[in-house]
Amino acid sequence: MHIFLYGPPGTGKSTIGKILAQDLGLQFVDLDRVVEANAAMSIPEIMEQQGETMFRDFETSSLNMLVLESESVIALGGGALLREGNRRLAESKGKVILLTARLETLLERLDQDSIKRPLLAGDLRGKLLSLLVQRDEHYNSFPYRVQVDGKTAEQNAQEAQIILGRHHLSAMGEYDVVVESVGQIGNLSYQRGLQNPIVVTDENVARLHADKVLESLQRVYPSPGLLTVPPGESSKTLDTVNRLWHGFLNAGLDRRSTVVALGGGVIGDLAGFAASTYMRGIQWVAVPTTLLSMVDASLGGKTGFDLPEGKNLIGSFYPPKLVLADPRVLQTLPEPELISGMAEVVKHGVISDPELFHLCTRGLDWVKSNLEELVKRAMAVKIKVIEDDPYEKGFRAALNLGHTVGHAVELVSRFELKHGEAVAIGMVAEARLAERLTVASKGLSDKIGDVLSAVGLPIQIPSELPREEILGAMRVDKKKNASRKAIRFALPAEIGRVELVDVTDLEMALEE
Ligand SMILES: NC(=O)c1ccc[n+]([C@@H]2O[C@H](COP(=O)([O-])OP(=O)(O)OC[C@H]3O[C@@H](n4cnc5c(N)ncnc54)[C@H](O)[C@@H]3O)[C@@H](O)[C@H]2O)c1
Numbered sequence: 001m002h003i004f005l006y007g008p009p010g011t012g013k014s015t016i017g018k019i020l021a022q023d024l025g026l027q028f029v030d031l032d033r034v035v036e037a038n039a040a041m042s043i044p045e046i047m048e049q050q051g052e053t054m055f056r057d058f059e060t061s062s063l064n065m066l067v068l069e070s071e072s073v074i075a076l077g078g079g080a081l082l083r084e085g086n087r088r089l090a091e092s093k094g095k096v097i098l099l100t101a102r103l104e105t106l107l108e109r110l111d112q113d114s115i116k117r118p119l120l121a122g123d124l125r126g127k128l129l130s131l132l133v134q135r136d137e138h139y140n141s142f143p144y145r146v147q148v149d150g151k152t153a154e155q156n157a158q159e160a161q162i163i164l165g166r167h168h169l170s171a172m173g174e175y176d177v178v179v180e181s182v183g184q185i186g187n188l189s190y191q192r193g194l195q196n197p198i199v200v201t202d203e204n205v206a207r208l209h210a211d212k213v214l215e216s217l218q219r220v221y222p223s224p225g226l227l228t229v230p231p232g233e234s235s236k237t238l239d240t241v242n243r244l245w246h247g248f249l250n251a252g253l254d255r256r257s258t259v260v261a262l263g264g265g266v267i268g269d270l271a272g273f274a275a276s277t278y279m280r281g282i283q284w285v286a287v288p289t290t291l292l293s294m295v296d297a298s299l300g301g302k303t304g305f306d307l308p309e310g311k312n313l314i315g316s317f318y319p320p321k322l323v324l325a326d327p328r329v330l331q332t333l334p335e336p337e338l339i340s341g342m343a344e345v346v347k348h349g350v351i352s353d354p355e356l357f358h359l360c361t362r363g364l365d366w367v368k369s370n371l372e373e374l375v376k377r378a379m380a381v382k383i384k385v386i387e388d389d390p391y392e393k394g395f396r397a398a399l400n401l402g403h404t405v406g407h408a409v410e411l412v413s414r415f416e417l418k419h420g421e422a423v424a425i426g427m428v429a430e431a432r433l434a435e436r437l438t439v440a441s442k443g444l445s446d447k448i449g450d451v452l453s454a455v456g457l458p459i460q461i462p463s464e465l466p467r468e469e470i471l472g473a474m475r476v477d478k479k480k481n482a483s484r485k486a487i488r489f490a491l492p493a494e495i496g497r498v499e500l501v502d503v504t505d506l507e508m509a510l511e512e
Contacts, residue, residue: 002067002094003164006076007139008132009117010106011099011148012156013075019157021073024176025168030075034062047118060086067093078131079119082138097160098142103129105149158380165325165376167383172301172390173319177383179376182209182326185287186216189258192321194283196257198225200244200271202235205263205289208332213262213287224260225251229270233415236266236305238314244274248282258283258321264290264337265297269315272303276318286323290333291341291371292420294325295348295378296399300386317391325379327372339456340420342367345374346451347401347427348381354496356381363454398498401490402427405509408473412465417458424457427492433509434491439499444492467510474506 003020005013014030021028032043035058039046046055059080066074067089074094081087081096090096101109107125110117120127132139146159161167165179178188189197197217201210206228217224227247229235248257261271261284268286275284288298304315330338342360349357356377360367367374382399389396406426410417417425431445449459461470474487486502489509493499503509 002071002090003073003160003166004076004090004094004096005073005099005160006081006090006096006142007078007099008101008106008135009078009120009128010109011101012109012153013099015153016099016146016148016156016160017073017075019153020160023157023161023168024073024166025170025174027070027072028075029066029069029072031059031062031066031080032075032077034066035059035077038062038065044118052119056083063089079135082135095144095164096142097163098139098145099148099156100139100145101148103132158384162376162380165372165379167380169319169383169387171387172317173321175319175321175323177299177323177325177379179325179327179372179379182212182287182324182329183216185213185260185285185324186218186220188322188324189217189260189285190220194258194285194321195221196253197221197260197285198227198248198251198253198257199260199262200227200229200267200274201262202229202231202264202267204231205267209262209289209329213260217260225253227251229267231266233266233306233311236270236311238305238307240270241274241277241305244271245278248274248278253278253282255279255282258285260285260287261320262287262289263293264288265293268293268298269303269312270305272318272320273305273314273316276303276316281318284318284320286320288323288325289329291330291338291375292344294327294330294375295341296344296382298323298325299379299382300396301390325375327375330371330375335456336418338368339364340418342455343402343420343423343427343452343457345378346448346455346457347399347423348378349451350427350448350492350495351381351398351401351490351498352384352496353377353381357451357495360451360455364456367455395500397488397500398490401492401498402430404474404487404489405429405470408470409461409465411473412469413462417462421458424452424459425461428452428459429461429509430489431492432511433489433503434493434499434501436508436511437491437501437503439491439493439501441494444494447495448492461510470510471506474509 005017018028039058144163148156167177229240259271259275261268275282286298288294301317301319303318304312307313346360402423406423409425410422428449431448434440452459486504489501489503490498491501
C-alpha cells in the first residue's frame with residue numbers, strides 16, 4: 001500500500017514525505033518531479049506552453065505509472081486528486097493523508113519557496129485564498145488529516161505514522177508494527193518472506209479469532225499449524241514452553257519456520273520465548289489481542305516466562321519480524337481486561353502524549369467506541385521510547401511509571417488486583433510522591449486520578465493491604481539501585497513528561 005501526501009501548496013508535502021519515507025524504510029517519490037521528467041520540461045513550462053489540462057493529463061499518466069511500482073511515500077501536487085479517477089486510484093492503491101495549515105502559515109512558506117508555482121504567480125495572497133475556497137469541499141472530504149501548523153516536519157511525519165498506524169522499528173531488529181485487520185496476516189507475513197507458519201494461541205482466543213487468522217494464512221501457505229495452551233498467567237511457565245517446543249518438533253518446524261503468537265501478553269511472552277530458543281531461534285510474528293498487549297507487551301522484544309519464585313524471571317530480548325494489531329478483536333475482550341489495559345494507555349499519555357491523556361478524560365464509553373485511535377496513539381509512545389533506548393539503559397525506565405508502587409501493591413494483593421488496576425493505583429501514589437518532591441506541581445495526582453477513575457480504574461491502595469508489606473515488596477523491587485540504596489522511580493513532572501528520580505525515603509511514596 002502506498003502512502004500519498006496531499007493538500008494545499010505550502011503544507012510541506014515533500015519535506016514531510018521524505019522524513020516519513022525514511023522513518024518507514026520506504027522510497028520517496030514527488031509526483032511533480034515525475035511529471036517533469038515524463039514531459040521533459042518544468043511545470044511552469046508545461047503550464048505556459050500546453051495549459052493546465054495538459055498538465056493534469058501528465059499528472060494522471062504519471063500517477064498511473066507510479067502506483068505500479070513498489071510501495072512508496074508519494075507527495076502529490078496540490079490539485080492532483082481533483083480528478084475523480086485519480087482520487088479513486090490513489091485510495092484503492094494506498095492511504096491518502098491530507099496535510100492542512102492556516103492561511104498565514106501557507107503564505108509564509110510559499111513566500112520563501114523558490115519553486116515557481118504558476119497557479120499562484122502574481123497576487124499570492126489573493127490567488128491562494130481563492131484556490132483554497134474553490135477546493136475547500138474537496139480537501140475537507142479526505143478523512144485522514146495532519147494539521148501542520150506550529151510543528152516540525154519530524155513531528156508531522158510522526159503524526160502521519162500515528163494516523164496510518166504504521167511504524168518501522170530498527171533499534172532492536174528491523175520490523176514493522178502495523179494496525180491492520182487480522183485478515184491481512186497471511187499477505188503481510190508472505191510479503192516479508194516468512195515461511196511455514198504455526199499459530200500459538202490460548203483457548204479463549206482460539207475460539208474467537210483463530211479461524212480468521214488461519215483462513216488468512218491458508219490463502220498463502222499450504223497448511224499452517226495451530227497450537228493452543230490454557231489461558232492466563234498460570235500458563236506462563238517452563239512447562240508450557242516445553243510443550244510448545246515439542247509441539248513445534250511434532251509439527252515439523254525447521255529453522256526457516258515462523259511462530260505466529262495470537263493472543264495477549266501471556267501468549268506473546270511464551271510463544272516469543274519458545275521461538276527465540278527453538279533451534280537457536282526461529283522467526284516470529286506478534287498478533288496481540290488484548291489492549292495491554294497492543295500498546296505495551298507486543299512492543300519492545302521482551303519475551304519470557306515466570307518461575308515459582310517470581311514473574312518474568314527467565315527471558316530474552318528477541319524482537320518479532322512483524323507486529324499486527326487489529327483493534328477490532330478487542331470487541332470480544334472482557335471489559336475488566338479492557339479497563340486494565342487502559343492503565344497503560346493513560347500511562348503513555350502521561351509519559352509523552354498530552355493529547356492521548358486528554359482523549360482518556362472522555363471516559364470508558366468513549367474509549368470503547370474509539371479503540372483504534374487510542375491504540376494508534378498509545379503504541380506510538382512506547383515505540384518512540386524503545387527506539388531511543390531498546391535495552392533499558394536509560395530512559396526506557398520511564399515506562400515503569402506507576403509500576404514501582406504498582407508491582408508491590410499487585411504482589412501484596414496476592415494478584416487479586418489486576419495488573420492495570422495496580423498500575424493505576426501506583427501511578428496516583430507516584431504522582432503524589434512527585435508533588436511532595438516538587439518534581440510536579442500540586443494537583444497533578446488529582447488530574448491523573450480523575451482520568452483513571454473515568455475509565456473505571458481504582459486509584460486508592462485498598463485499606464486491607466498492609467502498608468508495611470507494600471514497603472517491603474518495594475524494597476526488593478528489582479529496579480533497586482543497590483549501590484545507592486535508593487529506588488529509581490519514573491515520576492510524572494507534568495502531563496507529557498516524566499523524570500527518573502532516585503528515592504531513598506520509600507515511606508513518602510505511600511503517604512496519603
Ligand atoms: N513482554 C513485555 O514487554 C510485557 C509487557 C507488559 C506485560 N507483559 C506480560 O503480559 C501478560 C499480561 O498480558 P495480558 O493482560 O494481555 O493477559 P493475557 O494474555 O492473560 O490475556 C488476558 C485474558 O484475555 C483473554 N483474551 C485475550 N485476547 C482476547 C480477545 N480478543 N477476546 C477475548 N478474550 C481475550 C485471554 O485468554 C486471557 O484470559 C503478563 O504475563 C505480563 O508479564 C509483557
